[in-house]
Amino acid sequence: MRIAGRRITLETTGTIVVVHATVTLDRVVEACERRSTSLEDPGFCIDCGQEASQVEPDAREYRCESCGMYRVYGAEELLIMLA
Ligand SMILES: [Zn+2]
Numbered sequence: 001m002r003i004a005g006r007r008i009t010l011e012t013t014g015t016i017v018v019v020h021a022t023v024t025l026d027r028v029v030e031a032c033e034r035r036s037t038s039l040e041d042p043g044f045c046i047d048c049g050q051e052a053s054q055v056e057p058d059a060r061e062y063r064c065e066s067c068g069m070y071r072v073y074g075a076e077e078l079l080i081m082l083a
Pocket residue numbers: 045046047048049050064065066067068069071
């Protein structure tokens with residue numbers, strides 16, 4: 001079953017992306033806090049919702065190890081997108 005995502009327009013490029021419904025602002029905020037309090041580099045795949053590691057804060061369109069799509073964004077980048 002495909003969960004409906006959230007459509008977001010990237011202001012920098014004007015691109016419309018669909019963010020997986022499980023990638024919520026709460027999750028992203030929590031990931032940003034984790035980055036500042038640990039050595040983790042969290043990010044999220046907006047296509048499948050999987051959390052990724054070793055992702056720079058401003059990363060965009062990295063390859064997702066779970067689904068193979070180039071839809072992994074850094075937590076801080078997502079925070080800007082979702083906020
Ligand atoms: Zn994925």
